[in-house]
Amino acid sequence: MLSRMLSGAELALSRTDTGPDVPGIAGRLAAKEAVFKLFRAAGQTLPWQDIEILKEDGGWPVVRLGGRAARLARAALVEYVDVSISHDDPCAIAIAYSGPAPESPLRWPGTSDDAPETLRTPVDPAADRTTEEWKWLRPESKTSVPGS
Amino acid sequence: MASTGIEDVRTWILSRHPERDSLSPDENLIESRLVDSLSFVELVYAIEGASGVEIDFDTIDIQDFQTLSAIEKAFFATV
Numbered sequence: 001m002l003s004r005m006l007s008g009a010e011l012a013l014s015r016t017d018t019g020p021d022v023p024g025i026a027g028r029l030a031a032k033e034a035v036f037k038l039f040r041a042a043g044q045t046l047p048w049q050d051i052e053i054l055k056e057d058g059g060w061p062v063v064r065l066g067g068r069a070a071r072l073a074r075a076a077l078v079e080y081v082d083v084s085i086s087h088d089d090p091c092a093i094a095i096a097y098s099g100p101a102p103e104s105p106l107r108w109p110g111t112s113d114d115a116p117e118t119l120r121t122p123v124d125p126a127a128d129r130t131t132e133e134w135k136w137l138r139p140e141s142k143t144s145v146p147g148s
Numbered sequence: 149m150a151s152t153g154i155e156d157v158r159t160w161i162l163s164r165h166p167e168r169d170s171l172s173p174d175e176n177l178i179e180s181r182l183v184d185s186l187s188f189v190e191l192v193y194a195i196e197g198a199s200g201v202e203i204d205f206d207t208i209d210i211q212d213f214q215t216l217s218a219i220e221k222a223f224f225a226t227v
Contacts, residue, residue, distance in 0.1 A: 001189060001190065001193055004189055004192075004193075004205060005189055029186065033185055036185075043210050043211075044210065045188065045205070045208050045210055046185050046188075047205070047206070048189070048205065049205070067206065068206060
């Protein structure tokens with residue numbers, strides 16, 4: 001059944017040397033659900049494989065949208081998606097965030113020449129992240145990203 | 149008379165909800181939370197197993213899964 005819900009790339013990330021990464025899989029499924037809810041898509045089934053929860057080199061989760069999920073995102077004016085995932089084996093919880101893309105001027109307000117110097121300082125993109133993600137940054141936290 | 153296939157689906161749903169002993173044909177499976185997003189995938193599997201029909205997730209119409217009657221009409225209707 002997982003092959004209907006996870007893409008090939010996700011399945012590859014969801015294995016460990018000793019078997020399936022159950023908390024990681026739970027986290028991916030939770031994240032897919034959380035991202036889908038950003039689309040406010042009534043009467044639609046969850047496009048499981050079109051919402052991929054992959055992993056950046058740094059270990060944090062990254063969302064890749066394709067197919068029907070990408071179309072739903074465009075219809076909902078969702079430009080950029082980020083997720084935070086926490087695990088407590090065998091459970092996981094995920095929170096999804098949508099907002100301007102990192103390169104969008106909306107995330108870097110006050111950069112026009114007319115703006116006062118104090119407003120030209122770019123907003124730290126990390127300021128938009130969720131509380132859960134900051135917990136992950138603390139080494140004593142139990143939270144983590146899939147497969148970590 | 150209901151087909152055996154749809155009875156298999158009814159049995160599958162009830163087996164996941166031991167607090168229930170019946171399920172009417174027109175009860176909304178999603179609104180009543182008998183089927184949630186995760187178990188929806190399993191429901192599709194159960195329908196595929198009972199009907200022998202492969203269901204494409206990309207072209208699914210949620211209306212076909214709202215009730216047992218809708219499922220029977222979409223996947224078990226005899227000509």
